Structures are given as C-alpha cells and as structure tokens.
Amino acid sequence: xxxxQEIHARIRxxxxxxxxxxxxxxxxxxxxxxxxxxxxELRKLNVKKIQLKQELxxxxxxxxxxxxxxTLDVKTDEVxxxxxxLTMLMKGQALxxxxxxxxxxxxxxxITFKKAS
Numbered sequence: 001x002x003x004x005q006e007i008h009a010r011i012r013x014x015x016x017x018x019x020x021x022x023x024x025x026x027x028x029x030x031x032x033x034x035x036x037x038x039x040x041e042l043r044k045l046n047v048k049k050i051q052l053k054q055e056l057x058x059x060x061x062x063x064x065x066x067x068x069x070x071t072l073d074v075k076t077d078e079v080x081x082x083x084x085x086l087t088m089l090m091k092g093q094a095l096x097x098x099x100x101x102x103x104x105x106x107x108x109x110x111i112t113f114k115k116a117s
Contacts, residue, residue: 008113 029035057064085095085107097105 088095089107095107097107099105
C-alpha cells in the first residue's frame with residue numbers, strides 16, 4: 001500500500017506535467033490571430049455588460065446591501081454548520097440532516113494539504 005509521501009509525490013509530478021501541457025496550449029492560443037480578435041471582442045462586451053449592470057442596479061442600493069448581507073450570513077452559517085458537525089462527529093453523535101421537504105443530507109468531509117509556512 002502506498003504511503004502519503006509517495007501519493008503526494010505522484011500528484012505533484014502529474015500537476016507539473018499538466019502545467020507544461022497547459023503552457024503549450026496557451027502558446028498556441030496566443031499565436032492565433034483570430035482567437036486574439038475574439039478575445040478582444042469579448043473584453044469590450046464584458047466592459048459594456050458591467051456598465052449596463054451598474055446603470056440598472058444604481059436604483060437598487062438597499063437591495064444590493066441586503067444581498068451582500070445575506071451572502072455574508074449564509075457563509076457564516078455554513079462555517080457554523082461545519083463546526084457543529086465536526087464537534088458532533090468527534091462526540092460520536094449521528095449527523096442527521098433533513099430539510100423541510102424531507103430530503104435527507106449526508107455529510108461529506110474533505111481533507112486537503114497546503115504548504116506549511
């Protein structure tokens with residue numbers, strides 16, 4: 001059975017190989033005149049889209065504030081849900097979650113590693 005170090009080394013090697021292939025694709029796209037023209041058109045349209053959104057939303061200041069507040073509240077509650085679930089799991093309690101439509105949810109835990117500073 002492979003150990004953590006071996007699997008981590010395989011993942012890093014494959015990520016490095018993937019980066020090299022992506023560089024090749026980026027070079028090909030950068031050299032394509034028609035692709036670059038389409039990108040420029042997209043940039044112009046994106047700027048126009050942002051301007052139109054800002055014009056239309058300028059009359060809805062309180063609604064935008066409410067949207068930002070609700071977004072922050074959801075993120076905060078999601079962190080709280082995660083923390084409470086981990087605490088319950090560590091105590092050996094069941095993690096049963098059902099919504100108002102009797103739809104059951106099961107927890108999914110994920111562990112990732114990042115470079116230590």
